[in-house]
Amino acid sequence: MDPAAVLELEGIHVRGRGQPRLEGVSLRLRAGERVALLGPSGAGKSTLLAVANGLIAPDxxxxxxQGQERARRPRARRRQQRRIGTLWQDLRLIEELSVQQNLNAGRLAHWGWxxxxxxxxxxxxxxxxxxTLRRLDLDPALLDQPxxxxxxxxxxxxxxxxxxxxEPMLLxxxxxxxxxxPRLAGELLALLLAxxxxxxxxxxxxxxxxxxxxxxxxxxxxxxRVQFDLPVGAVNPGLLAALYAGEAP
Amino acid sequence: MTTRERWAVALAGLLLIGLLPTACTPRTDGNAGADGATSEAARPNEKRVLRIGAIPDQNPEKLNRLYGLVADELSEQLEVPVRFVPVTDYTAAVSAFRTGDLDLVWFGGLTGVQAWLQKPGARALAQRDIDRSFHSVFIANPRSGLKPFEDQSGLQQLKGKRFTFGSESSTSGRLMPQYYLTQAGVALSDFAGGNPGFSGSHDALIALVQSGTYDAGVVNEEVWLSRLREGKVDTDQVVAIWRTPGYANYTWVVQPNLDEEYGRGFTERLEQAFTSLSPDNPRQAQILELFGAETFVPASNEQYEAIEAVGRQIGKIR
Amino acid sequence: MSAGVARADGGRPPGSRIAVAAPLWVLLPALVLVPLALLLPGLSHGGGWSLVGQFALAALRPSLDPLVLSSALRGLGVTVGMALLGWALSLVLGLMLGALSSRLVWRQCSGRLWPAELIRRLLALPRSIHELLWGLILLQLVGLQPAVAVLAIAIPFGALVARVVSDQLDALPTGSLEALRSGGVAAPAALLTALGPPLLPQVLSYGGYRLECALRSATLLGVFGLGGLGTELRLTLQSLLFNELWTGLWLLLAAMLLLERLVGWLRRRWTMPARLSLSPQAPAPNRHAAVNGNTSGVGRGGRELVLAVALLVPVLVAVAWNLEVDPRSLLRWQPLPPLPPADWGAVAALPWPTLVANTLSLTLLAAALAVGVAPLLLLLVRPWPLGRAAVQGLWALGRLWPPPLIALLLLFVLQPGVVTGALALALHNLGVLGRLLLESAEHRGETTEQALLSAGSGPRLALLYGRFSALARPYLAYGAYRGDVILRESVVVGLVGATGLGSQLLEALSSFAVDELAALMVVYAALTLLGEDLSDRLRRRLLAG
Known part of the structure; x- marks a missing residue:
């Protein structure tokens, strides 16, 4: 166990229909580490993230x-999940609510009824x-907008x-x-990395x-399966070609 | 495809849709006479099924058993096919009699009068010995503080109490009790909540008063006594407080046209079939027992003039 | 209903305005529970609970007496048969009348629009009268026979189907139709070719739902003496033979769940839209079509559909034969009874304002309860899978029970009156609405709820914020429609007394007071038409907003 680790996965296995969705995946993120997860579609990236944020229990x-075993009891696990923030590809905003109410949805785990x-x-x-809006370069006047x-x-x-x-520890x-x-992607990535x-x-x-x-x-x-886990400088085109082999570029 | 052809196709489609309902329904020429469901179309030289019915004032199992026996008995004595048609609703029974879907119906006093007023020529045929002078019993839950009384004016005690009748069109469970209540100066709006309830049946009424849902109610004396005998009444929870004076009640009512359908004298033979029921014959004894009667006696419409008057007075007969 | 969120305008500081947000809309109607909780103790008598207990216990020990069983089975057969026939007839009627009342069809065929409007308005009348009243009227006209129940279901249902069909027709995109027409194709053929295929899945989906309604209606008609299992249910309940009552109830439950499963399965198999998306104003995205690809679905579904119809016709014929349904007998009208001169003075002297007010408060109370309590219950049992199953069971029983029987049962512990009637109607409609809510909750807001769960929100809050937000509008729009249905249905709980127009109507009926009956029916129909219009407006607003 690594005291500085925010997330530790060891030998994670998730069954799927036919072949497993994750097979013996081990991964460690320490505080301050920013890790990119690469792979062709169907590689298990989303499953891995769902395991990491607690939605899926590994088999x-x-x-x-942060050094704590994934809790079995739902209540205790929810307390752990509070500090894990997930940004979804489809955003999963609540369309019917205002910006402020959506922002506050992030506090739901801390709030009572x-x-x-x-x-x-x-x-x-x-x-x-x-x-929060100012920090993200947005006008606070937007708070009332749906x-x-x-x-x-x-x-x-x-x-x-x-x-x-x-206020998550793990993003x-x-x-x-x-x-x-490309422009929006660059801006968002910069925010996330910061x-x-x-x-x-x-x-x-x-x-x-x-x-x-x-x-x-x-x-x-x-x-x-994890094919490689390397510092960004060590990733070379050959590794990437092997990773994406069989998928049209 | 030419335009004309397209029209033809479209028309054919529409026709098909239009014909569907006709195709869904069977041609009943073959079996109409045999089962009698389509009475009015029966041919004169075929034996038409005689359909008997009854107002649903008892539990369905007993109704089926009792009237099944009656159907068998009549069928044997009169040599015509007889079938019992169950009806759930007092009103539906009257309507079915008026429309000719039932030939012979065991009616209560009020429904009987409604029936022959709606079908001129129909008449009361026969009734049980007890129906000439029938009684209702007012019952109460002791926790309501109501006590038995002798004089009709004691009904005044019911003011401000939760009170329930039986079925809306029941003679013993509603009509005559309401008449006696009005006579004693108790209006329906005097009950708690401004209205009486309608329990729907005599058995439910006893249970509702016994449970305390209602403080008091009124029930057919015959049912009351038989439930007492069967031990189905908890006499700590419900007691009789007053017995009404006698009035004419249940009767068999018969359609006016049966002689034309089945031959001269048929209605008379029907009446005799009832009045000759005897405890010596096993099946007849069973019928009498299920009816709770010693014998059946001839009945006439005139016996019900008082009921008709009361019915008009309280608006159940227009 | 106010707009969902406060909009920023001018220099107003953010978050300074109170507004009810979407998820709360769904729960607001449940506030009616507060006054109800205050009222109920005054209306109840503890004594009846032992009867209710007996009733509940009897569920575990239904009578297995062969006589009871066979008579219940026969009754169920009659009920299902009547439902099937009434439903089939209503679809045929509805399709024809729907085409006849479509503006599009008239514009294409004759260029005139007014006949469509005229027919549409005329159809509002049969629709506004509950099938029970149709049944009782027909009973007076043609006598007691199985065809009465079939026709009583077919008339109002047919008018309802016609309305949905014409609305759908007029809302369909007309591009392909215009293309065909400009290519010289005659109107009827072009209409069939261009509009038939897109209309079909909508009609089938709605038709399946109507079949479920028909089964409920057929049971209800039985309760009022028109034959089938309903008859036995009422008699056994009133005679307190609870064990025999449950024999019938369990059989009916099995039949109902089987039918619902079958309809749901066919709906999925033939890729038809779910019910909540069935609104011409705002067609929701067709999930299944998007997943399966519409064309392949229709091709396979099409062949099976023809097969199913081909199978259905002989089944219907056999059913009609067995039930001794004879359409010719409907033509033999019975002479009306000798009518006394109408006493309009007495009719005018009825307490009309009270009757109408009672009917309306009954409707509102029942609708608010049914609409509000379904999501509340779902929210309460969210964390426990067992609780959810229990709620589903409760809803199934609610759907199953005809409201008058629920009312009779409630009478064991409650005083007769508006509240009791409303509770009975609410419990029944809660069953209908609850199932719908669950069904549609499966399709909406799932990912949003997941996102909240993954961030550690409790399951209830995640459901409230995540799913109910998206569900609010379509659910309440359906609730508005249900309110309209409840108004029409309020007649059936007239049994429990003092419930307004309904109980007065039943009383007039049992007194054969034709003048009073006619006046009550006219007022009732007017009220329902008004209610339908209001509920339509509300629905359109909800779906447009």
Whole structure:
């Protein structure tokens, strides 16, 4: 056990239909580490992230968050999950609610029923929410807007804002750049890399092996197995070609 | 395809849809006479099924058993096919009699009057010995504080209590009790909640009063006594508080046209079939026992003039 | 209903305005529980609980007496048969009348629009009268026979199907139709070719749902003496023969669940839209079509469909034969009874304002309860899979029980009146709404809920924020429609007394007071038409917003 590790996976195995979705995956993220997860579609990247944020219980292997074993009891596990923020590719914003209410959805795990209900009547913690927006280069005047009225780039940032409101130790992102134009993708990646500094850690999955520059490490995943786990400088075209073998470029 | 052809195709499609309902329904020429479901179309020289019915004032199992026996007995004596048609609802029974779907029905006093007012010529045929002077019993839950009384004016005690009748169109469970209540100066709006309840049946009524849902209610004396005998009443929880004066109640009511359908004298033979029921014959004894009667006696519409008057007075007969 | 979120306008500080956000809309109707909780103690009598206990215990020991069993089975056969026939007839009627009341069809065929409007308006009348009233009227006109129940279901259902079909027709994109027409194809053929295929899945989906409704209606008609299992259910309940009652109930439950499964399975197999998305104003994305690819689905579904129809026709004929349904007998009208001169003075003297007010409060109370309690229950049992199964079971029983029987059972512990009637209707409709809510919750907001769960939110809050947000509008829109249905249904709980127009109607019926009956029906129909219009407006607003 590594005291500085934010996330530790050892021999993780997740069954699938036919062949396993993850097979003996081990991975360690220490505070301040920003790791890119690479692999062709179907490699198991999303499954790995779902294991990392606690949605999927692995069939075998051990999982530790900040040195703590994944709790079996739902209540205890929810307490662990509070500090894990996930940025989803489809954002998963609540379209019917305002920006502020969406940001506050990141606090739900900390709030009891009274505050959660009150937030639906009179959105709470305006100052903290405004600060979050400013940090993401958004105008605090947006707080009252329904998220459905925002532009694509603004929505990305609000989703990131919800995650930051969680005050997470571990940032996970599932192909967040896939559907963005290059400029937006660059901006978002810069924000994510900045937020992923110590004491946090960042694990971000990418479909294509570009934009790797800001990361500390790269993990290659193929058919549910880790192919390589190397510092970003050690990744060479040959490794990548082997990782993506069989998939049209 | 030419335009004309297309029209033809479209038309054919529409026709098909239109014909569907006709295709879904069977041609019943073959079996109409045999089962009698389509009575009015029966041919004169075929033996039409005689359909008997009854108002549903007992549990269905008993109704089926009792009227099954009656059907067998009548069929044997009169040599015509007889079938019992169950009906759930007092009103539906009256309507079915008026529309000719039932030939012979065991009605209560009120429903009987409604039936022959709606079907002129129909008449009361026969009734049990006890029906000439029938009684209702007011019952109460002792926790309501109601005590038995002798004089009709004692009904005044019911003011402000939760009270329930039986079925809306029941003679012993609603009509006559309401008449006696009105006579004693108790209006329906005097009950707690401004309205009486309608329990739907005599058995449910006893249970509702016994459970304390209602403080008091009124029930057919025959049912009350038989439940007492069967030990189905918890006499700590429900007691009789007043017995009404006698009035004419249940009767068999018969359609006016049976002689034309089955031959002269048929209605008379039907009446005799009932009045000759004897405890010496095993099946007849069973029928009498299930009916709770010693014998059946001839009945006439005139016996029900009082019921008709009360029915008009309280608006159940227009 | 206010707009979902406060909009930023001008220099207003953020978050300073109170607004009810979408997830709460779903729960707001449940606030009616508060006054109800205050009212109920005054309405209840503890004594009846032993009866309710007996009733509940009897569920475990249904009577297995062969006589009871065979009579219940026969009753179930009659009920299912009546439902099937009424349903089939209503579909045929509905398709024809729907085409006839479609603006599009008239524009294409004759260029005139007014006949469509006229027919549409005329169809509102049969729709506004509950099938029970149709049944009782027909009973008076043609006598007691199986065809009465079939027709009583077919008339209002047919008018309902017609409305849905014409709405769907008029909402379909007309591109392919115009292409065909400009290519010289005659109107009827072009209409069939261009609009038939897109209309079919909608009609089938709605048709399947109507079949479930028909089974419920057929049971209800039985309760009022029109034959089938309903008859036995009511008689056994009123005679307190709970063990025999449960024999019938369990059989009915089995039949209902089987039918629902079958309809659901066919809906998925033939890639038809789910019910909640069935709104011409805002067609929701067709999930299944997107997954399976629409064309292949229709091709396979098409062949099976023809086969199913081909199988259905002989089944229907056999059923009709067995039930002795004879359409000719419907033509033999019975002479009406000698009517006394109408006493309009007495009719006018009825307490009309109270009757109408009671009917409306009954409807609102029942609708609010049904709409509000379903999501509340779902929220409460979210963390426990067993609790969810229990709630589903409760809903199935609610759907199964005809409201008048629920009302009779409630009478064991409650006073007769508006609240009791409303509770009975609410429990029944809760069963319908709850199932729908669960069904549609499966398709909406799943990923959002997951996102919240993965961030450590409790399962209830994740459901509230994640799913109910997306569900609010379509669910409440359906709730508005249900309110309209409840208004129409309020007549059936007239049994429990003092429930407004419904109980007055049943009383008039049992007194054969034709004048009073006619006046009550007219008022009832007017009220339902008004309610339908209101509920339509509300629904459109919800779905558009």
């Amino acid at each position: 075998r292997g051990s999982l530790r968050w 009274p505050r959660a209900l009150l937030n639906l009547l009179l959105p709470l913690e305006s100052d903290a929410c405004a600060a 998220v459905s009225a925002l532009s694509g780039g603004q929505r990305q940032r609000v989703a990131l804002g919800r995650l930051l409101r969680q 996970l992102a599932d192909e967040p750049l896939a559907s963005l134009d 937020e992923g500094r110590a004491p946090r850690a960042l694990l971000l999955s990418l479909h294509r092996p570009d934009l790797l520059a800001g990361f500390d490490r790269v993990v290659g995943l193929r058919t549910g």
